[in-house]
Amino acid sequence: MTDTANTGVRARLDDHRLPDPVPAGEYEGCPVTGVLRRVGDKWALLLVTLLGQRPYRFNELHRAVDGISQRMLTRTLRTLESDGLVDREVLPTSPPSVEYRLTPLGVSLLEPLAVLAGWALDHHAEIVAARRRPV
Amino acid sequence: MTDTANTGVRARLDDHRLPDPVPAGEYEGCPVTGVLRRVGDKWALLLVTLLGQRPYRFNELHRAVDGISQRMLTRTLRTLESDGLVDREVLPTSPPSVEYRLTPLGVSLLEPLAVLAGWALDHHAEIVAARRRPV
DNA sequence: CAGCATCCCGAGTGATACTG
DNA sequence: CAGTATCACTCGGGATGCTG
Numbered sequence A, B: 001m002t003d004t005a006n007t008g009v010r011a012r013l014d015d016h017r018l019p020d021p022v023p024a025g026e027y028e029g030c031p032v033t034g035v036l037r038r039v040g041d042k043w044a045l046l047l048v049t050l051l052g053q054r055p056y057r058f059n060e061l062h063r064a065v066d067g068i069s070q071r072m073l074t075r076t077l078r079t080l081e082s083d084g085l086v087d088r089e090v091l092p093t094s095p096p097s098v099e100y101r102l103t104p105l106g107v108s109l110l111e112p113l114a115v116l117a118g119w120a121l122d123h124h125a126e127i128v129a130a131r132r133r134p135v
Numbered sequence C: 001c002a003g004c005a006t007c008c009c010g011a012g013t014g015a016t017a018c019t020g
Numbered sequence D: 001c002a003g004t005a006t007c008a009c010t011c012g013g014g015a016t017g018c019t020g
Helices: A031-039 A044-051 A058-065 A070-082 A104-132 B031-039 B044-051 B058-065 B070-082 B104-132
Strands: A086-091 A097-102 B086-091 B097-102
Touching: A031 A044, A031 B031, A031 B044, A031 B104, A044 A058, A044 A070, A044 A086, A044 A097, A044 A104, A044 B031, A058 A070, A058 A097, A070 A086, A097 A104, A104 B031, A104 B104, B031 B044, B044 B058, B044 B070, B044 B086, B044 B097, B044 B104, B058 B070, B058 B097, B070 B086, B097 B104
Parallel strands: none
Antiparallel strands: A086 A097, B086 B097
16 A cells, blocks of 8 residues: 555545545445444534534534544534535635534434433443453 | 554463454443444444344354354454343353343343334435435 | 454544645 | 645454364
């Protein structure tokens, strides 16, 4: 592998769009797996939860999450947008600001997510305990 | 990067334990994220779903999933066992056979999972449609 | 049968610097 | 402010071969 070899290169020179539009995989076979992979994303769920409360601007999200890099914030938002979960709106202000909000589809995800989050909060102590006792 | 440079070397020579006991990360900060990462595992959820129906033996699982490697099957089962979701029982037969079954904790996960799976089945068509329309 | 040991590749992710 | 371009590094995950 040479250093110049770009991973997952787009090779669209004249149409310089996003460098890497969507991070993760296809919805091959089972659609449930595809959704779960999305949900299992390190940041995706956190962003969805945040946006479930109110719209956020880019740097507002960047500050709110605190630990995420600009790159991953952009990529995750782009993925969520591409999946139709998040809507991106560019406001015509003098310093351009962008607002992100959940789509109806994104809102509909909040409820199943809450169920799983409830389970996690309810049982994570048991999981941690299980991990601490080797066999 | 030279070819001899090993990625993520273990460097524990005298204590040759498992090469990589648990694949994924810690439960830092939010326990929900940790659980979601587990759930987002490529195979973990599939195995939990399978084991939710009845106990399976190792190669039985290997055949049932079909596409998983021995290594990932072992690793995923070990992780699930380590998290207290799956129980591993070695049967004292002449060719040693091992049975895997869900623990009560694992069974309790089936319901939240079903909710999420239901959402996925219900909306994955919208997601696919959203991905096909660029902006 | 049920694993464990290695090698290897690509995806995911962070850090940093630059731009409209 | 809201990104984009690179570089570098780790880790998930597949292939293959060996063992008790």
